[in-house]
Amino acid sequence: MATPLSPASPAPAPAAPAPLLDVRDLHVEFRTRDGVARAVNGVDYSVAAGETLAVLGESGSGKSVTAQAIMGILEAPPGRVTRGEILFQGRDLLKLTEEERRKVRGAGLAMIFQDALSALNPVLSVGDQLGEMFVVHRGMSRKDARARAVELMDRVRIPAARERAGQYPHQFSGGMRQRIMIAMAMALEPALIIADEPTTALDVTVQAQVMDLLAELKGELDMGLILITHDLGVVADVADTIAVMYAGRIVEKAPVHELYRAPAHPYTRGLLASIPRLDHKGRDLYAIKGLPPSLLRVPPGCAFHPRCPMARDVCRTEVPPLARVTYEGFAGERRSACHFWKECLRG
Amino acid sequence: MAEPILEVRGLVKHYPLTRGIVLKKQVGAVKAVDGVDFDLGRGETLGIVGESGCGKSTVAKLLVNLERPTAGVIRFKGEDVTKLSGRALRAVRRNIQMVFQDPYTSLNPRMTVGDIVGEPYEIHPEVAPKGSRRKKVQELLDVVGLNPEYVNRYPHQFSGGQRQRIGIARGLALRPEVIVADEPVSALDVSVQAQVVNLLERLQSEFDLSYVFIAHDLSIVRHISDRVGVMYLGRIVETGTEEEIYEHPTHPYTQALLSAVPVPDPAARERRERILLSGDVPSPANPPSGCRFRTRCWKARERCALEVPALAVPAEFRLMSGPVAHDSACHFAEERHVVP
Numbered sequence: 001m002a003t004p005l006s007p008a009s010p011a012p013a014p015a016a017p018a019p020l021l022d023v024r025d026l027h028v029e030f031r032t033r034d035g036v037a038r039a040v041n042g043v044d045y046s047v048a049a050g051e052t053l054a055v056l057g058e059s060g061s062g063k064s065v066t067a068q069a070i071m072g073i074l075e076a077p078p079g080r081v082t083r084g085e086i087l088f089q090g091r092d093l094l095k096l097t098e099e100e101r102r103k104v105r106g107a108g109l110a111m112i113f114q115d116a117l118s119a120l121n122p123v124l125s126v127g128d129q130l131g132e133m134f135v136v137h138r139g140m141s142r143k144d145a146r147a148r149a150v151e152l153m154d155r156v157r158i159p160a161a162r163e164r165a166g167q168y169p170h171q172f173s174g175g176m177r178q179r180i181m182i183a184m185a186m187a188l189e190p191a192l193i194i195a196d197e198p199t200t201a202l203d204v205t206v207q208a209q210v211m212d213l214l215a216e217l218k219g220e221l222d223m224g225l226i227l228i229t230h231d232l233g234v235v236a237d238v239a240d241t242i243a244v245m246y247a248g249r250i251v252e253k254a255p256v257h258e259l260y261r262a263p264a265h266p267y268t269r270g271l272l273a274s275i276p277r278l279d280h281k282g283r284d285l286y287a288i289k290g291l292p293p294s295l296l297r298v299p300p301g302c303a304f305h306p307r308c309p310m311a312r313d314v315c316r317t318e319v320p321p322l323a324r325v326t327y328e329g330f331a332g333e334r335r336s337a338c339h340f341w342k343e344c345l346r347g
Numbered sequence: 348m349a350e351p352i353l354e355v356r357g358l359v360k361h362y363p364l365t366r367g368i369v370l371k372k373q374v375g376a377v378k379a380v381d382g383v384d385f386d387l388g389r390g391e392t393l394g395i396v397g398e399s400g401c402g403k404s405t406v407a408k409l410l411v412n413l414e415r416p417t418a419g420v421i422r423f424k425g426e427d428v429t430k431l432s433g434r435a436l437r438a439v440r441r442n443i444q445m446v447f448q449d450p451y452t453s454l455n456p457r458m459t460v461g462d463i464v465g466e467p468y469e470i471h472p473e474v475a476p477k478g479s480r481r482k483k484v485q486e487l488l489d490v491v492g493l494n495p496e497y498v499n500r501y502p503h504q505f506s507g508g509q510r511q512r513i514g515i516a517r518g519l520a521l522r523p524e525v526i527v528a529d530e531p532v533s534a535l536d537v538s539v540q541a542q543v544v545n546l547l548e549r550l551q552s553e554f555d556l557s558y559v560f561i562a563h564d565l566s567i568v569r570h571i572s573d574r575v576g577v578m579y580l581g582r583i584v585e586t587g588t589e590e591e592i593y594e595h596p597t598h599p600y601t602q603a604l605l606s607a608v609p610v611p612d613p614a615a616r617e618r619r620e621r622i623l624l625s626g627d628v629p630s631p632a633n634p635p636s637g638c639r640f641r642t643r644c645w646k647a648r649e650r651c652a653l654e655v656p657a658l659a660v661p662a663e664f665r666l667m668s669g670p671v672a673h674d675s676a677c678h679f680a681e682e683r684h685v686v687p
Contacts, residue, residue, distance in 0.1 A: 058536040058537060058538060059536055173627045175627060176627070203398035203399055203563065203628075204398065204563070204565075204604060204607045204608055205398065205603055205604060205607045205623075205624045206398075206627070207607065207609075208607040208609075208621060208623055209623060209624075211609075212623065230536070230537055231609065232537070232611040233608065233609025233610055233611045234609045235611075236609065236610060236611045236612055236613045236615070236616070237609045237610070237613075237616060239613075256613045257613050257614065260611070260612060260613050260614075270538065271537055271538060272611070274537065274538060274540070274541035275566065275611050276544075276566045276567055276569065276570035281569075281570060281589075284545045284548070285541040285544055285545055285570065286541060287538070287541035287542040287545055288538040288541070289542075291506050291508065291509075291539065292536065292538070
């Protein structure tokens with residue numbers, strides 16, 4: 001039944017031509033009353049057509065801010081991109097004018113938000129909101145646009161689409177609203193979709209429906225997908241590649257099978273170990289000690305060192321680079337920002 | 348099971364739907380909880396799982412007497428607490444305390460931590476005489492793993508996980524015997540969830556507590572619970588030990604729910620069989636006749652629309668022993684392995 005969620009081939013993708021999206025050394029700051037919060041501190045990642053990249057992180061890790069910077073919807077001020085490049089189909093989005101970016105948004109890049117109810121306009125019917133995409137970007141007449149809107153609603157399997165196109169967002173259930181968000185993101189057949197916690201607000205049975213739909217449409221259109229989430233289960237289900245973020249940096253990046261099999265960063269290892277498993281029944285769960293750091297005061301050296309069981313002196317002073325991870329039986333692209341990734345890999 | 352500390356029988360909570368402003372007329376009712384039975388043993392953890400709108404939070408409110416049931420009884424150590432009022436009610440409330448889901452809105456931002464944790468003593472002064480309160484509060488903070496010197500701080504100075512510890516300290520203040528925890532970790536970050544789950548387990552053995560643990564995260568419920576009840580649209584559809592429910596589910600809804608949970612293991616992608624339910628949960632104001640799950644069930648037949656299935660060991664398993672023989676409210680119960 002869940003065929004669209006076909007597994008990623010464990011072999012690394014062959015040296016892809018130019019990736020669809022290439023984020024390089026991105027830095028984002030927020031000016032706050034209490035000082036400058038460094039939300040993103042040099043993030044690099046890329047996505048190819050047809051690839052699903054999961055960006056995993058807890059609140060405050062910078063995963064959503066990175067996405068907002070890519071989409072060009074960062075609230076600025078207080079937010080500001082201070083360094084880096086965002087290459088989309090070879091063009092640096094940060095160098096475009098607002099008008100040019102608007103054209104990329106929707107037609108090239110689209111985003112699905114967590115909270116569909118606040119992302120949709122409450123006073124416009126769903127059909128009008130979907131149709132607007134075609135009127136604005138494609139110059140269609142209202143009538144043709146409405147017909148396309150109904151088609152889209154059909155495609156994301158909203159029952160009785162023709163009748164329901166005249167209804168307003170509050171008249172739909174949470175799962176149906178998220179389908180409308182997906183329809184809206186898909187409308188202009190963008191090359192890349194960013195989904196920010198698309199199923200976090202949904203119940204598990206509805207979450208499964210929505211993730212299946214997303215995977216299926218992504219396959220049909222051969223799009224790239226960036227899935228932002230904190231849920232290790234969802235990631236294992238759909239991702240090809242994972243980027244784990246902590247305190248505004250990527251700490252580990254790996255093909256999904258490799259990462260779950262043998263994490264190369266102590267933070268990833270801690271996250272995986274804290275999932276309740278059968279053989280832990282009746283015993284304490286593994287818990288990463290302490291709390292994620294405040295972005296106003298990111299610890300020096302490796303930001304994870306105050307919570308890390310492996311930390312040594314060098315971790316307190318030197319920021320570990322996102323180094324290439326290689327080992328026997330694996331020749332793909334894998335990276336870890338830990339001085340001691342070799343030890344970590346050994347477990 | 349040990350002697351039950353809490354017995355719930357035929358619990359019903361209907362919220363009236365009215366029409367008209369001056370001449371209010373009841374036009375129906377939201378049947379949030381519609382006939383729930385369970386026992387909670389001393390020192391036991393009963394997990395209640397279900398999706399939003401299934402009535403699990405309403406059950407929590409009824410248990411701690413924040414809401415009065417429309418019908419049914421809740422017996423605490425043999426005494427029906429739904430009929431009590433005044434002093435007798437207060438005495439029972441002391442023994443059944445609650446931990447809330449959202450550590451951001453369940454703590455008053457204008458009160459210090461000391462005042463929040465110590466407030467239960469204002470209502471139950473017999474537990475701690477005035478002079479000893481500050482010391483008691485500091486002890487409680489220490490018990491939940493917070494620095495006792497933080498008594499004068501305000502909630503905004505704490506992280507989500509620390510706030511949940513404050514909420515737990517408040518729940519413990521009156522030395523209750525039962526704690527009802529409604530989604531106590533779902534608002535927390537993954538790395539902090541495990542810390543709070545461990546704390547709850549440690550407190551349980553330290554203070555001999557019985558827990559009703561309500562959550563939608565099935566893996567955490569499995570970890571912490573001795574027994575589990577699965578709710579759907581105001582009723583418990585299946586109940587049994589943690590092993591019976593997770594390894595040998597016989598109700599189709601439980602099977603669908605378990606199969607939908609994402610498994611944090613990419614290798615399970617190929618192995619797992621996913622049951623995708625169609626449609627949404629029907630409105631509790633107008634639940635389907637007979638079995639409430641029948642509108643989304645792939646096994647539904649005519650009988651399901653006519654007869655409400657009772658929560659009992661299904662006839663086909665009645666003569667068997669072993670984990671498959673547990674309560675399941677389905678006319679066509681069948682075992683199916685869904686957890687890879």
